[in-house]
Amino acid sequence: MARIPANTAQELLAASFSGMVFGFLEDGCQEFEQSYSSSDGGQSSQENEAMFDMDDDQEDAGEDEKDKKFWENQNQILQATLCRTSSLETTIRSVTKEAVRESAGAGVCGCGKAASGCRSCLMREVCGRLCNAGYDSAICKSRWRSSPDIPSGEHTFLDVVDNSSSRKGQVRVIIELNFRAEFEMARASDKYNRLVQRLPEIFVSKVERLQNLIKILCSAAKKCMKEKKMHMGPWRKQKYMQAKWLGACKRTTSTPPFSMGQSDRLRLRPKSSMLTVDLLGEIMPNMHCAAVAVV
Numbered sequence: 001m002a003r004i005p006a007n008t009a010q011e012l013l014a015a016s017f018s019g020m021v022f023g024f025l026e027d028g029c030q031e032f033e034q035s036y037s038s039s040d041g042g043q044s045s046q047e048n049e050a051m052f053d054m055d056d057d058q059e060d061a062g063e064d065e066k067d068k069k070f071w072e073n074q075n076q077i078l079q080a081t082l083c084r085t086s087s088l089e090t091t092i093r094s095v096t097k098e099a100v101r102e103s104a105g106a107g108v109c110g111c112g113k114a115a116s117g118c119r120s121c122l123m124r125e126v127c128g129r130l131c132n133a134g135y136d137s138a139i140c141k142s143r144w145r146s147s148p149d150i151p152s153g154e155h156t157f158l159d160v161v162d163n164s165s166s167r168k169g170q171v172r173v174i175i176e177l178n179f180r181a182e183f184e185m186a187r188a189s190d191k192y193n194r195l196v197q198r199l200p201e202i203f204v205s206k207v208e209r210l211q212n213l214i215k216i217l218c219s220a221a222k223k224c225m226k227e228k229k230m231h232m233g234p235w236r237k238q239k240y241m242q243a244k245w246l247g248a249c250k251r252t253t254s255t256p257p258f259s260m261g262q263s264d265r266l267r268l269r270p271k272s273s274m275l276t277v278d279l280l281g282e283i284m285p286n287m288h289c290a291a292v293a294v295v
């Protein structure tokens with residue numbers, strides 16, 4: 001038996017250690033490490049076509065440097081925020097991903113509207129799986145009125161309310177199956193697109209973390225549109241995004257009929273119990289305190 005050379009052993013140790021640590025992380029984290037180090041160069045020239053009014057800005061030499069700093073900073077705080085994930089979030093994420101993967105494989109849609117599954121059927125499926133796994137999961141529908149800042153709208157997503165930790169009290173975890181798509185913009189700059197590409201498509205997050213991400217992404221969208229000298233749609237605003245996931249919503253808990261994955265732990269739930277969660281009152285005071293510095 002050949003002995004493993006010392007440096008290889010060290011590498012193995014380091015690899016397994018990082019595997020241990022990164023095993024808990026959001027999927028985007030490792031990708032981030034790679035893409036961040038490889039795509040760092042050659043960014044400065046890419047926005048030139050967007051800046052058709054360069055002459056006026058030329059005298060302000062510090063402006064370019066400031067822009068560069070802004071995007072670097074957004075990338076860094078986005079990475080840090082994505083990676084700061086708890087074991088509760090990690091477990092819920094893996095149940096969610098498995099349900100999505102299996103639904104895609106099954107290729108059926110309960111409502112019969114779509115050949116390969118629609119968003120609402122997928123959400124019902126994931127919600128049922130999470131309930132089967134013992135979580136208090138529900139389909140949440142938020143709805144908000146128009147205000148001077150934002151138009152009215154509604155959004156449907158999933159959540160889990162966890163009461164298992166006596167230390168932390170009640171913890172709410174938001175599950176969005178199409179998270180990245182919510183922030184994609186058709187005519188965005190490369191810098192903005194790169195930021196959005198770091199987001200996972202299936203996003204599982206506690207309320208506070210989601211709040212921070214929204215802040216980061218919306219200020220990036222604002223900056224992007226300003227750089228491109230374009231008007232930003234009001235549905236891109238931080239307030240609008242917050243209303244989607246963090247405003248008042250109606251939680252619908254239901255146990256869909258399941259042919260598979262039934263566990264003994266499955267408790268019977270009322271067919272559809274409606275309760276209203278209003279988190280806005282708790283969220284509002286924090287909205288303006290920039291917990292994540294946006295420079």
Ligand SMILES: [Zn+2]
Nearest residue numbers: 109111118121
């Ligand atoms: Zn369907």
